[in-house]
Amino acid sequence: AQKITQTQPGMFVQEKEAVTLDCTYDTSDPSYGLFWYKQPSSGEMIFLIYQGSYDQQNATEGRYSLNFQKARKSANLVISASQLGDSAMYFCAMREDLANQAGTALIFGKGTTLSVSS
């Protein structure tokens, strides 16, 4: 079974600082995809960044980058130059091919609450 672990329940950072949110995963599939989502208090899950298991380079999207260490099975999210609007829950997720079914699903970690202060 696949599993996502986020060990930081909460993180605190000041504006303009960088922050790293940890994520480790467990899978025996050679092909997989890793996602990070942001969930503000409104509830909507906002896609931030994606890393495929065969991607040679770490993914980047604006202020977001993914520190992908395949051998260690970690996919940490780095947010540079934090802003007040970054305060939210952050979820790491992995795509799973459903056993004996045709579809796929995302398996989520428990999330990390990020608080950015001025």
Add this chain to the structure above:
Amino acid sequence: DAGVTQSPTHLIKTRGQQVTLRCSPISGHKSVSWYQQVLGQGPQFIFQYYEKEERGRGNFPDRFSARQFPNYSSELNVNALLLGDSALYLCASSGWGHIGELFFGEGSRLTVL
């Protein structure tokens, strides 16, 4: 362009009742998935539909059912509600049968008393 829309946004039910949640995907998206998010946890997969066919089902009891309509909108039904069904129910759409990027709605927050 409209994103994923869900209704109702909030609702309160009592144990034993039934509830129907609705979701409209992004225009052109043919795949809809449903997730349950209990307070303090990450979302858990319930169903995936693609082209009106069920493609996947998570580890949820038969009280949970869903369907997808010809216009690709979807409904999630939960019968015989339990207190533990209280959660945020998220709908997500994508353009492919297999997940590329999932686009989520803001969810329907269900409280069971």
